[in-house]
Amino acid sequence: MKDLGKKERLLIRLVEQLDEENVVKLADELLNDGMDPLYLLDLVNEGMNRVGKLYECKDYYIADLIMAGLIFKQVLELDKMTTHFYVKHNNKIGKVLLGTVKGDIHDIGKDIFRGMLEANGFEVIDLGVDVPKELFLKKYEEYKPDILGLSGVLTNTVDTMKEVVDAFVEAGVRDKVKIIVGGNHLTEEICKFIGADNFANDASVGVKVCKEWMNGIKEQGVIDNG
Structure with missing residues (x-):
């Protein structure tokens, strides 16, 4: 700045x-x-x-x-x-399903990301911490979000995040949702290993990515999942 x-x-x-x-x-x-x-x-x-x-x-x-x-x-x-x-945001610009993955109970970064998402007009469904892949998938089916946000501070959450993404692939819904992963230890290489669409080490960067995704969806004329 x-x-x-x-x-x-x-x-x-x-x-x-x-x-x-x-x-x-x-x-x-x-x-x-x-x-x-x-x-x-x-x-x-x-x-x-x-x-x-x-x-x-x-x-x-x-x-x-x-x-x-x-x-x-x-x-x-x-x-x-x-x-x-x-x-300003009576009409939400997108829906995000968010949670800290299983094996990690840190919520500070996730909570900040959630606050900034909501401030920018997103509806956020926050599943909390220590969230298993089965719950992410179940809540995806329930809420049909545009974006899935996976948070993790511990380095071993890389494998857990990959398991969540793999579960979405196996369920046949991976191509229906954008996935962003967040944590200070994440890199572009790790993001590719996980199978996510993008990553963020900073909440404001993550919000920017999500807004760009929603702008892209609108430009393609995709109907809101409601």
Whole structure:
């Protein structure tokens, strides 16, 4: 993010420092000054990414990651944020089935991704954590989402994600849904091994991918799954 103003840089730094009170206060001030809510979320997400890097360097602990997730949720719950999204997105642009795969109970990254998806107009069905492939498939049949999102923090979730995708192939529905996988350890090569359509190490990047997919579907004239 380039050419940021003083308050924008301060917001990112406050998130990085986990200064809950001042993050919420400054975010509210920026919204009242007319900042676009989606741009504000991108700034907060940049701070979240910095928290994640500090965690990877062992300067922060799991409790700090949890605090960062709570701060993110508080920003999402600000009046101007909720008003903007509820007014703007009565008509959802797409449906996403989301969950952390079996063997992993981390939900911070998933929850942030969900919040950003909803803020951008998606309907999200969140299955929670430690979700087996059978449940992903069952809920796909129930909700018929446009996109399936698989989250995982642990490195052994790569094989689990592949098992989910393989289950969709075996059920004959793989070509009916776009699949995105999320986690800091994922790469393009791993994404191909899993059999997903794309991957994201960052929530805002993942949302961008999902929006591009939905734009592509609309351009092809595909009818909404309803």
